[in-house]
Amino acid sequence: MNILVTGGAGFIGSHIVEALQADHNVVIIDNINDYYNPEFKKENLALLRPEKFYQVDVTDSTALTEIFKDHKFDLIIHLAARAGVRSSLLEPDLYAKVNLLGTTNLAKLAMEYNVNRFIFGSTSAVYGDTTTVPFSEDVNVNEPISPYAATKRAAELMLYTNHHLHNIQTTILRFFTVYGERGRPDMAPYLFTEKILKEKEIIKFGDGNTSRDYTYIADIVQGVKAAVENPFPYEIINLGNNEPISLNDFIATVEKVTGKTAIIKQVGMQPGDVHQTYANIDKAKKLLNFKPTTSLEEGLNKFASWYQNNRI
Numbered sequence: 001m002n003i004l005v006t007g008g009a010g011f012i013g014s015h016i017v018e019a020l021q022a023d024h025n026v027v028i029i030d031n032i033n034d035y036y037n038p039e040f041k042k043e044n045l046a047l048l049r050p051e052k053f054y055q056v057d058v059t060d061s062t063a064l065t066e067i068f069k070d071h072k073f074d075l076i077i078h079l080a081a082r083a084g085v086r087s088s089l090l091e092p093d094l095y096a097k098v099n100l101l102g103t104t105n106l107a108k109l110a111m112e113y114n115v116n117r118f119i120f121g122s123t124s125a126v127y128g129d130t131t132t133v134p135f136s137e138d139v140n141v142n143e144p145i146s147p148y149a150a151t152k153r154a155a156e157l158m159l160y161t162n163h164h165l166h167n168i169q170t171t172i173l174r175f176f177t178v179y180g181e182r183g184r185p186d187m188a189p190y191l192f193t194e195k196i197l198k199e200k201e202i203i204k205f206g207d208g209n210t211s212r213d214y215t216y217i218a219d220i221v222q223g224v225k226a227a228v229e230n231p232f233p234y235e236i237i238n239l240g241n242n243e244p245i246s247l248n249d250f251i252a253t254v255e256k257v258t259g260k261t262a263i264i265k266q267v268g269m270q271p272g273d274v275h276q277t278y279a280n281i282d283k284a285k286k287l288l289n290f291k292p293t294t295s296l297e298e299g300l301n302k303f304a305s306w307y308q309n310n311r312i
């Protein structure tokens with residue numbers, strides 16, 4: 001297939017491109033913004049062999065149209081987004097522009113250029129503070145608690161409309177706290193590993209009883225590959241590990257894999273942060289044969305050795 005991956009220079013995108021390019025022609029769009037060090041994204045690109053890379057912003061519909069004129073895509077995997085919960089509180093307008101307008105631009109071009117398939121990287125953040133666990137795809141997600149979550153949910157809704165009106169086969173994948181090699185430097189797995197290795201203080205938000213369903217990147221890639229191989233008219237599917245870990249246990253695991261003791265400064269919970277994430281993955285098992293196999297300790301071990309070889 002000819003596949004367009006937006007956000008392909010980023011963390012998850014670069015792993016997905018790497019996995020797909022053996023069997024498919026992959027084109028990447030990424031604006032290489034400075035939300036975190038753009039050099040990391042350039043390094044990711046250098047590892048890949050995309051058929052073509054375009055440094056283009058998904059909010060720029062004119063530039064996007066030129067790309068669609070030059071390529072006949074069979075599938076769009078849309079991952080380009082502003083992805084941090086906390087920074088979304090400061091720049092909700094930017095998040096709305098990139099996450100909703102950017103998605104709408106791609107949905108419109110899919111319709112105009114007969115791209116019949118769309119896969120969207122959504123997030124567990126859409127579940128907000130849902131208390132019914134594990135989170136199932138069929139619960140109401142109408143109370144997002146951060147602009148990030150609200151804009152990703154809005155994008156999901158726009159893609160449903162696009163499917164309804166234009167029959168575009170659409171799979172929405174809700175990722176749960178993804179970590180691993182080339183991981184995002186603003187996320188806890190990276191931040192805590194870095195600080196603990198360097199014997200610097202880490203900031204713990206809350207009492208440590210919040211929990212996250214940390215999911216190792218290779219497991220996510222398996223799920224995305226299965227979604228590429230199995231089109232559906234329209235589905236929302238969780239990709240998580242189905243094993244929430246408290247922040248305290250998470251820190252203890254980072255201490256174990258680095259062999260160092262964390263210096264912890266505890267502060268209050270951050271507005272916008274959910275108390276827990278916990279994926280029900282029955283649907284992913286049934287539709288995608290999804291089976292995450294990497295324990296947190298195993299995944300963090302791989303991440304910590306990658307970090308020591310590539311970032312120190």
Ligand SMILES: NC(=O)c1ccc[n+]([C@@H]2O[C@H](COP(=O)([O-])OP(=O)(O)OC[C@H]3O[C@@H](n4cnc5c(N)ncnc54)[C@H](O)[C@@H]3O)[C@@H](O)[C@H]2O)c1
Nearest residue numbers: 007010011012030031033057058079080081123175177178
């Ligand atoms: N990492 C996670 O735990 C996680 C969890 C749930 C959902 N997601 C979603 O997965 C996707 C990828 O996230 P990631 O963690 O790899 O983040 P990332 O920031 O590493 O990757 C996103 C990429 O998109 C690019 N991008 C951002 N705005 C753009 C724009 N306007 N035009 C073109 N490119 C743009 C960035 O430069 C970056 O390379 C995002 O849609 C995110 O919302 C990630």
